Amino acid sequence: NAGVTQTPKFRVLKTGQSMTLLCAQDMNHEYMYWYRQDPGMGLRLIHYSVGEGTTAKGEVPDGYNVSRLKKQNFLLGLESAAPSQTSVYFCASSTVGTVINEQYFGPGTRLTVT
Amino acid sequence: DAKTTQPNSMESNEEEPVHLPCNHSTISGTDYIHWYRQLPSQGPEYVIHGLTSNVNNRMASLAIAEDRKSSTLILHRATLRDAAVYYCILRDVGRGSTLGRLYFGRGTQLTVWP
Numbered sequence: 072n073a074g075v076t077q078t079p080k081f082r083v084l085k086t087g088q089s090m091t092l093l094c095a096q097d098m099n100h101e102y103m104y105w106y107r108q109d110p111g112m113g114l115r116l117i118h119y120s121v122g123e124g125t126t127a128k129g130e131v132p133d134g135y136n137v138s139r140l141k142k143q144n145f146l147l148g149l150e151s152a153a154p155s156q157t158s159v160y161f162c163a164s165s166t167v168g169t170v171i172n173e174q175y176f177g178p179g180t181r182l183t184v185t
Numbered sequence: 186d187a188k189t190t191q192p193n194s195m196e197s198n199e200e201e202p203v204h205l206p207c208n209h210s211t212i213s214g215t216d217y218i219h220w221y222r223q224l225p226s227q228g229p230e231y232v233i234h235g236l237t238s239n240v241n242n243r244m245a246s247l248a249i250a251e252d253r254k255s256s257t258l259i260l261h262r263a264t265l266r267d268a269a270v271y272y273c274i275l276r277d278v279g280r281g282s283t284l285g286r287l288y289f290g291r292g293t294q295l296t297v298w299p
Contacts, residue, residue: 075228106289113272113289114229129286161228172276174221174287176228 073097075177077162083183084152092147092180094162101167103145104129104174105137107158114161120145121167152184189273194294197263205258205293207273212253216275219287220247220258223270229289232258232271268297 078093094103101122106114106129116129120139134156136148145164149156159181163174190208197203209218220232233240233247235256240247246259260267272292 104286111291113291114287115289116286119286163228173231174229176230179226179228 075162075164075175077160077177077180079180080178081181083185084149085185086153088152089148089150090152090182091149092160092162092182094145094147094164094177096143096145096162096164096175098164098166098175099142100164100175101142102165102172103139104163104165105135105145105147106161106163107131107156108161108179109158117147117160152182154184156182157184158182189275189290191271191273191290191293193291194296196296196298197260198298199265200262203260203263203267203295203297205260205271205273205295206255207257208255209273209275210254212275213277216277218247218249218253218256219274219276220245221272221274221287221289223272223292224266225269229272234276263295263297265297265299268295270294 075096104119105117108114115131117135118129118137120126123142126137138146159179161179162177165172165174217234217236219234221229222232223229233242233245235247235249248257270292272289274287
């Protein structure tokens with residue numbers, strides 16, 4: 072049981088390049104989330120999904136797109152990377168229907184855009 | 186979403202108790218109090234949650250004020266591994282709420298000295 076995994080762990084992009092971050096979970100969770108964390112800050116929600124085939128915007132969605140074609144995977148895309156998107160990206164998943172709704176986080180992807 | 190206020194940093198010696206405060210004066214009746222922590226270079230992890238009564242689990246205890254406007258996370262014997270950023274988060278589980286979303290502030294950086 073690997074929990075939540077993220078690929079890649081590190082990446083350096085040039086401005087204008089595109090990339091996709093992959094998040095996978097093996098806990099059969101309905102909900103999945105993408106956050107970004109800038110230095111000295113808490114996490115901010117980019118996009119989230121409440122089920123396969125559905126996505127919704129979070130607090131800071133601009134410049135990102137997401138897809139949830141399979142229940143276990145949640146992809147975050149940057150179509151044209153900008154230096155302002157330099158950050159650490161965390162994926163999380165949670166079950167639904169309980170009060171606690173504990174979120175399980177992946178180890179993060181450190182992205183630098185030059 | 187109701188806001189929380191935490192000290193930026195706190196320090197403790199190893200094997201001593203730690204009390205991490207959180208103020209949430211605008212808490213609503215349907216807000217649960219959640220605590221997560223983030224160890225260095227890792228994603229956040231769930232610690233504990235509560236509504237009105239004090240709660241204990243294997244990681245920590247949560248003491249909630251009678252008026253619910255503040256709470257305290259208690260680590261009974263701090264270890265070096267407890268050095269982390271601790272986030273106090275309110276999660277609304279009332280009707281029409283964005284169930285599952287967590288709003289992270291900057292949290293409290295806990296330093297544990299040997």
